Amino acid sequence: MSDTHLGNRQYGSDVRREDFADAFEEAIDYGIEEDVHAVIHTGDLFDTRDPRLPDLNRCIDILQKLVDADIPFYGIVGNHERKMDDQYLDLIGRTGTAERLDRTPRLINDEVAVYGIDAVTKPAWHAKDFTLEEPPADTFTILCMHQLLEPPVPELFAEHPLSDVLDRVNIDLDALALGDYHESVGTVEQGTKVWYAGSTERCAVDETAERCASLLEIDGESLTRRESELDTRSFLQVSIEFAEGDGHAHAEDVLDRHEVAGRVVIVTLTGESSTVTARDVREAVMERDAAVCRVNDERGGPEIDISEGPTGEIESVDRLIEEKLAERNLSDIAVDIEKRVRTEKVAPSGFADEVTEQLTEAQAEAFDGEAAPNTGGDE
Incomplete structure (x- = not known):
């Protein structure tokens, strides 16, 4: 196995x-x-x-x-x-x-x-x-x-x-x-x-x-x-597409077409924004006795015109952060990880393992494939 x-x-x-x-x-x-x-x-x-x-x-x-x-x-x-x-x-x-x-x-x-x-x-x-x-x-x-x-x-x-x-x-x-x-x-x-x-x-x-x-x-x-x-728990993927004006009744109707009890249910919300939140959908799924529910909300939000940003003495927050980090003489890998956490939407479940693997590989490369010297601190 x-x-x-x-x-x-x-x-x-x-x-x-x-x-x-x-x-x-x-x-x-x-x-x-x-x-x-x-x-x-x-x-x-x-x-x-x-x-x-x-x-x-x-x-x-x-x-x-x-x-x-x-x-x-x-x-x-x-x-x-x-x-x-x-x-x-x-x-x-x-x-x-x-x-x-x-x-x-x-x-x-x-x-x-x-x-x-x-x-x-x-x-x-x-x-x-x-x-x-x-x-x-x-x-x-x-x-x-x-x-x-x-x-x-x-x-x-x-x-x-x-x-x-x-x-x-x-x-x-x-x-x-x-x-x-x-x-x-x-x-x-x-x-x-x-x-x-x-x-x-x-x-x-x-x-x-x-x-x-x-x-x-x-x-x-x-x-x-x-x-x-092996007799493992089954997964179910459900997609709910919202048109303008669709509300809770629409979401309930779509969920009623699926047998969710006992399953791991992954729901994806698409289409127009509505008063129905991802939390509302998750609660509706769990009320139908699902074992686990995850909701991915991919609905579009209101369009915002960002062509004209702030003027005057206001600086970019990211730029200020990067200037402060530059003063600390961090390694390339540390800078890369920090930037990803700050600027990207990272998945909590896998990101920690990904970063750990990245750090382990960097250590191995730095010490020619051998373990890093023991400095008395955490690994």
Whole structure:
């Protein structure tokens, strides 16, 4: 399995946080029911690098089911949860419920050798050492990674070519199990089976395919991958277009045409401005027993003529801010982040992770792919 993103409070909802944990637990239960010999997780176990204690405890409680069934859990660290030093997967490992994969093979039934390489930042990619310890003879080899590779990821979304990995790994790989891409896709390259299991819950409204976990059946040199769909909460997109004079009755009429109960409902408001607010629409959706509702208001407002701005000694606020920032000798990346926060409409749910990734990559680039020196402060 992959990309469980535990702790993801999607759309600011605690219901969604529970949904992500429930999907992870369902996937674990499926492995127990199938009496598997091991469970592997290809990164982004958690949604952030600092998960809440309740999310950590829920994760450990779920993994304890595997311990009770005598099934090992092996994982790697994804880009969402990656820290500069020790990882939360290491902390969980101290409870005896999980083990972090590395370049040394973990043997399953003396027949399968499993390796892991954590998510690699873009600046560190070309200097990354992909050398793996030689596996025992006559074992089926699987490498787990958390990267966007093409194929099977479409070139538009990929970060690196798949051949980069296969050419730089020093052993013959039978399989490459990947994470970070949230759809279940696969291919065969240079005789190596390559696939993404996909995420166990929907992390975005456009992730429309069913969520699943993969059952791997290995017999000698043969691997068969079978997908099992998970019973996750359904999404519904509703569009309400307002004409001049349309009010609450129009919005209610459109909502009455849809079954919203128990669903994550995304409503988009278009057309003319009206007395109906986004809050009104959200309340109407929740009154119909939706689990979660998000409203995107894209209606046009009144036209304002800004061709003639203020005159005299009044200066632009942005210009004043930028002059003050210039006096502080900030780095280019700090200036860029500040400007985006101040001048753009950023999405709170993803912007923090995006900035963290940007800072991590800048650190890696500044220190040639190594961790920044420990100055005694926060990372």
